[in-house]
Amino acid sequence: MSEAEAGEATAREYRGTSSPAGLLEIARFFLKLGVVGFGGPLVHIAMMEDELVGEDGWTDQSTFIEGLAICNMLPGPASTQLGIFMGWVRGGNLGALVAGATFMAPTFAIVVALSYVYFAFGELPSVQAFFYGVNPVVIGLIAGAAYSMGHSALAEGRADMQFAFGGESWSVDLRLLALLSGALVATVALAPNPVVEFAVAGAVAVALFRPDWVRANVRGVTVGAAAALLAGVAYALRDRIAGAFGSRLAGGVVGGAVAALWGNLWVKLLLFMLYTGSFIFGGGLVLIPFIETYVVGGFGWLTATEFVDGIAIGQLTPGPVVMTTAFVGYKLMLDTYGTVGWAVAGAFVATFGAFAPSFVFITGAFPYVARVRDSAVVRAALNGINAAVVGAIVGATVALAADAFAVVDGTPGALAGLPLDPVRVGLAAATLVLFTRDVDAAYLIVGGGALGAGVFFLL
Numbered sequence: 001m002s003e004a005e006a007g008e009a010t011a012r013e014y015r016g017t018s019s020p021a022g023l024l025e026i027a028r029f030f031l032k033l034g035v036v037g038f039g040g041p042l043v044h045i046a047m048m049e050d051e052l053v054g055e056d057g058w059t060d061q062s063t064f065i066e067g068l069a070i071c072n073m074l075p076g077p078a079s080t081q082l083g084i085f086m087g088w089v090r091g092g093n094l095g096a097l098v099a100g101a102t103f104m105a106p107t108f109a110i111v112v113a114l115s116y117v118y119f120a121f122g123e124l125p126s127v128q129a130f131f132y133g134v135n136p137v138v139i140g141l142i143a144g145a146a147y148s149m150g151h152s153a154l155a156e157g158r159a160d161m162q163f164a165f166g167g168e169s170w171s172v173d174l175r176l177l178a179l180l181s182g183a184l185v186a187t188v189a190l191a192p193n194p195v196v197e198f199a200v201a202g203a204v205a206v207a208l209f210r211p212d213w214v215r216a217n218v219r220g221v222t223v224g225a226a227a228a229l230l231a232g233v234a235y236a237l238r239d240r241i242a243g244a245f246g247s248r249l250a251g252g253v254v255g256g257a258v259a260a261l262w263g264n265l266w267v268k269l270l271l272f273m274l275y276t277g278s279f280i281f282g283g284g285l286v287l288i289p290f291i292e293t294y295v296v297g298g299f300g301w302l303t304a305t306e307f308v309d310g311i312a313i314g315q316l317t318p319g320p321v322v323m324t325t326a327f328v329g330y331k332l333m334l335d336t337y338g339t340v341g342w343a344v345a346g347a348f349v350a351t352f353g354a355f356a357p358s359f360v361f362i363t364g365a366f367p368y369v370a371r372v373r374d375s376a377v378v379r380a381a382l383n384g385i386n387a388a389v390v391g392a393i394v395g396a397t398v399a400l401a402a403d404a405f406a407v408v409d410g411t412p413g414a415l416a417g418l419p420l421d422p423v424r425v426g427l428a429a430a431t432l433v434l435f436t437r438d439v440d441a442a443y444l445i446v447g448g449g450a451l452g453a454g455v456f457f458l459l
Helices: 003-014 020-036 041-052 061-073 078-121 125-153 174-190 194-209 211-216 218-236 238-250 253-263 265-277 284-298 304-315 321-337 340-372 376-404 412-416 422-435 441-458
Strands: 161-165 168-172
Touching: 003 078, 020 041, 020 078, 041 061, 041 078, 061 078, 061 340, 078 125, 078 304, 078 321, 078 340, 125 174, 125 284, 125 304, 125 376, 125 422, 125 441, 168 174, 174 194, 174 376, 194 211, 194 218, 194 284, 194 376, 211 218, 253 265, 265 284, 265 321, 265 340, 284 304, 284 321, 284 376, 304 321, 304 376, 304 441, 321 340, 376 422, 422 441
Parallel strands: none
Antiparallel strands: 161 168
16 A cells, blocks of 8 residues: 555545535534633633534544644644644534634634724723733743743653752753753844754754664765755855846746745735744744744834734634734735725735645645654654744744833833833733743733733823
8 A cells, every 4th residue: 555545544534524514513613612712722622522522522532632642743723723623523624624714713803803903092092001011911921831831842851850840840851951942042143944943953853862763764864964954055045046046037937926926915925824834833822933033023014012912912812822923914914005904804814824734734634644643753853843942932032022021101110210121020920920820811911901001000
């Protein structure tokens, strides 16, 4: 049996068949989940397991656990992809599409509505006061999520260090800690392409964790390393290469078409979001280094403050934080066209691009991932990538924190002549502590905004 035939056979084990009644059932459940699923991915997963698994459900426990394990390996928001998987199990490819669309629709509507309020009324003192407190809360939420992700990521190897911290027992593999630290430093100092960071971390992890496999496949590894080095050099010198060949290509039909497509904001937005959605390993917050590096830094579509506010808006919804991409698309097209209709269209294009890879991964790649998920080499690479992801998130957050902790006129930090606002730093620290003790993000955002507004107006 060929690999393609084996993959198709695996797909048939999971994929259901669509029917009008089945599709309606899928839409009904995931629309409900999209409306009431506040609390993040763990809540979404628990609700799916409770209502869809068992004798009267859509599948059995072993299939659900298998799907969850593979979704955690794939790039993208795990709970969203698990929902797409459950739709696929119940109704095939059409069921997967219905599940994903109905799950994301309520969150999309909420993000668009809040984006309208933010950009239409953001200059009002009351809105500014609210986000004075929200900005540092978001930094605390990101730090809390990175803390939890680091706790899991660093424990995947051997137990080089064991200790108790924050009421939890930590087991740390020093090799993974080195990869995490390297990604953090690289992100702060160099702001590299996150995909390059993750690829390097995965390759280094294979060399560190599976040296026996590297020795047994030294010829293929050498060729791959040489190709990767060549690609890295080409990427580092991309501006010079473009300058050398750009004039030749510019006059050609192909070069002109490529330049015209990339110069079109709609195409650029879609391609960037497709790219981002294809590589957000480890969950929705992995979009932070992508957005901070390109949308804030390279493209200038958002300011750092607007991006942090967009994350807050995403956290206020019952859906995945990746829906922050809708905020990005809304702002870009609002600036370009100045009308709400085009801004909503931009939000839709950004959302489509960010989530489209998840549908492809489940309906197209899932059978093949299921066949390799127990590979020691693949797991070693993913362990390295997950550690680097945490470092990249923390590194990107360092730059965002500078704006979130900035002193605002008339507040205690400004009156005392301090370089950072102590109220905002305190809100971030309190959020970190509370979030790691399972206080819901939405409550923290609303509470932080209220406290910040009180300080803003009363002091």
